[in-house]
Amino acid sequence: MLSLSLPFIDELFLIIAIAVLGWVLTGTTAKPSQRFFSATWLELVSLLAFVALLALLWLTPIPFSLHFMLLWCLSTQLLLLGWHLVVHRYQRRVAGRHSPEQAAWLVGYASQSGTAEQLARHSTKQLQTAGKKVQMLPLNALATTPLHSFEQALFIVSTYGEGEAPDNGQHFLRHAMQQQPDLSKLKFAVLALGDRSYQHFCAFGHWLQDWLTQHRASAIQPLVPWDQGQRDNSPWQQWQQLLQKLGAGQAEQETHQSWLKVPLQSRYCINPGSQGNPCFVVKLPRQEGMHWQAGDLVEIQPEHSRCTVALWLTEHQVFGCQTVSFYQQQLPLCRALAQIELPAQGPAEHESLENWLHQQPLLPLRSYSIASIADEGQLTLLVRQVKKEHGLGLGSGWLTSYALEGQPIQLRLRTHPNFHLPDDDRPMVFICNGTGIAGIRGLLAERVKRGHTQNWLLFGERQQGVDSFFAKDLQLWQQLGFLPELDRVFSRDGSEVRYVQHQLAERMPELKLWLEQGAAIYLCGSLQGMGQAIDRLLQAELGAEQLQALQQQGRYRRDLY
Numbered sequence: 001m002l003s004l005s006l007p008f009i010d011e012l013f014l015i016i017a018i019a020v021l022g023w024v025l026t027g028t029t030a031k032p033s034q035r036f037f038s039a040t041w042l043e044l045v046s047l048l049a050f051v052a053l054l055a056l057l058w059l060t061p062i063p064f065s066l067h068f069m070l071l072w073c074l075s076t077q078l079l080l081l082g083w084h085l086v087v088h089r090y091q092r093r094v095a096g097r098h099s100p101e102q103a104a105w106l107v108g109y110a111s112q113s114g115t116a117e118q119l120a121r122h123s124t125k126q127l128q129t130a131g132k133k134v135q136m137l138p139l140n141a142l143a144t145t146p147l148h149s150f151e152q153a154l155f156i157v158s159t160y161g162e163g164e165a166p167d168n169g170q171h172f173l174r175h176a177m178q179q180q181p182d183l184s185k186l187k188f189a190v191l192a193l194g195d196r197s198y199q200h201f202c203a204f205g206h207w208l209q210d211w212l213t214q215h216r217a218s219a220i221q222p223l224v225p226w227d228q229g230q231r232d233n234s235p236w237q238q239w240q241q242l243l244q245k246l247g248a249g250q251a252e253q254e255t256h257q258s259w260l261k262v263p264l265q266s267r268y269c270i271n272p273g274s275q276g277n278p279c280f281v282v283k284l285p286r287q288e289g290m291h292w293q294a295g296d297l298v299e300i301q302p303e304h305s306r307c308t309v310a311l312w313l314t315e316h317q318v319f320g321c322q323t324v325s326f327y328q329q330q331l332p333l334c335r336a337l338a339q340i341e342l343p344a345q346g347p348a349e350h351e352s353l354e355n356w357l358h359q360q361p362l363l364p365l366r367s368y369s370i371a372s373i374a375d376e377g378q379l380t381l382l383v384r385q386v387k388k389e390h391g392l393g394l395g396s397g398w399l400t401s402y403a404l405e406g407q408p409i410q411l412r413l414r415t416h417p418n419f420h421l422p423d424d425d426r427p428m429v430f431i432c433n434g435t436g437i438a439g440i441r442g443l444l445a446e447r448v449k450r451g452h453t454q455n456w457l458l459f460g461e462r463q464q465g466v467d468s469f470f471a472k473d474l475q476l477w478q479q480l481g482f483l484p485e486l487d488r489v490f491s492r493d494g495s496e497v498r499y500v501q502h503q504l505a506e507r508m509p510e511l512k513l514w515l516e517q518g519a520a521i522y523l524c525g526s527l528q529g530m531g532q533a534i535d536r537l538l539q540a541e542l543g544a545e546q547l548q549a550l551q552q553q554g555r556y557r558r559d560l561y
């Protein structure tokens with residue numbers, strides 16, 4: 001039996017001291033949540049193993065020398081210490097990258113089609129040029145990065161659906177509702193994007209403002225609502241004043257592209273005889289200064305029909321051919337009247353016509369997905385005519401009926417980063433219905449141009465005979481091998497009503513396979529019905545967590561209206 005001599009006890013103490021030192025060092029540096037993954041546990045286990053081994057050695061003589069054991073122990077301890085240092089360093093680096101302690105300023109955004117994100121990027125740059133440490137994050141990222149660790153926060157958020165948060169704010173919304181943080185040290189301001197034609201104007205911005213104040217954060221100024229349906233830029237100027245007050249740098253570039261006047265080149269009905277409202281392909285020539293990417297949008301300034309303007313002029317006994325100054329242009333009064341909300345009352349007798357004109361709001365803007373790529377030399381839109389009780393819808397009436405061929409259309413191109421294609425050639429699944437195929441056609445044309453062949457299109461409409469939108473393009477791309485999977489579903493052709501979601505449900509095994517291969521899903525079309533049904537189906541089949549992960553990786557994108 002081995003007897004414990006004095007030098008051995010010294011060595012034992014040394015070993016235990018190294019192990020304990022290692023354990024204390026690692027144990028105190030790791031956060032409790034990380035401790036299990038740190039070296040702490042391994043240190044402890046190795047120490048226990050070593051003590052057990054010594055006890056065993058003391059009880060039963062085995063042929064290993066004491067020096068071998070000592071060497072084994074020392075090297076294990078040093079290895080573990082070294083490994084832990086690497087882990088610890090990595091943890092500190094990662095924490096540094098995401099740590100709000102690094103940045104006193106937060107620019108948080110929630111954006112569906114990219115406007116709020118673009119404005120957030122702009123504001124972030126302005127703060128950074130003034131030397132401020134800023135973190136720009138989508139609201140969903142704040143579910144893991146604590147808000148209370150920032151001192152000042154600027155939020156730029158839009159509203160989507162029926163007064164809901166955009167996709168990259170929904171997780172935050174759900175998470176925030178479960179929390180009761182103390183935000184008493186946070187100062188904040190909200191720029192809320194919305195559209196007054198929706199019932200819940202800027203609802204998500206207001207919800208955020210209320211939630212922050214309920215949790216004792218202090219508002220630097222009242223919420224700034226910005227109606228995106230109007231050409232009015234004053235909310236942005238108001239926001240800029242706030243940024244200057246907070247010490248930010250000047251805005252360098254324009255946030256929006258400039259307005260252009262482009263003549264209507266051609267227009268034709270794509271679905272004559274359809275049970276649905278007529279859809280028109282509207283083409284405008286590409287001109288200098290018109291740059292866009294597949295997936296982008298165009299904003300149109302609608303105008304009244306000539307008939308509506310003539311009636312108003314007659315009713316108010318005003319001469320329509322007189323020249324007026326209107327938004328830095330000289331033009332006949334009738335052309336200016338075509339662009340404003342025509343009020344029941346005309347100008348008062350002694351009122352200046354131009355003053356009166358400038359007080360009238362412009363007609364709200366309308367956005368459309370671009371169905372062509374710039375290389376095609378023209379900007380193509382697919383517009384369904386909306387029929388209302390007293391005439392046609394504003395934007396669709398203007399583009400599909402009132403504007404005559406050759407007449408200038410006032411437009412502005414708008415980037416839509418959320419619907420741009422990924423740079424790589426990963427498989428793409430495009431799901432759409434009705435005019436939702438417009439943006440998807442643009443994306444497919446771009447994929448063809450890039451030579452990316454793994455494309456799957458699921459498209460739903462009513463009747464194959466009359467509603468097969470862009471059929472020739474699809475057929476050609478199929479023949480050339482750019483559309484290996486094409487599912488077209490027509491709800492009114494067979495005896496049973498079939499929609500695109502039914503087809504997708506049947507093809508779920510293939511979809512899962514595509515997803516395993518890294519595919520991204522782009523969904524475009526009606527929010528009610530199709531959009532919601534596809535969302536429910538994917539949640540049920542893939543699980544909420546995977547769907548959310550896909551969304552966060554940019555592999556599930558939606559453009560629904």
Ligand SMILES: Cc1cc2nc3c(=O)[nH]c(=O)nc-3n(C[C@H](O)[C@H](O)[C@H](O)COP(=O)(O)O)c2cc1C
Pocket residue numbers: 110111112113114115116117157158159160161162163164166193194195196198199200201202203228527560561
């Ligand atoms: C499908 C859809 C639903 C919308 N719902 C609302 C709404 O309920 N309330 C509102 O104020 N604006 C609503 N909007 C307007 C958007 O908030 C507005 O267009 C905004 O500029 C979009 O900003 P983003 O590009 O950052 O997403 C909606 C827009 C779309 C396309």
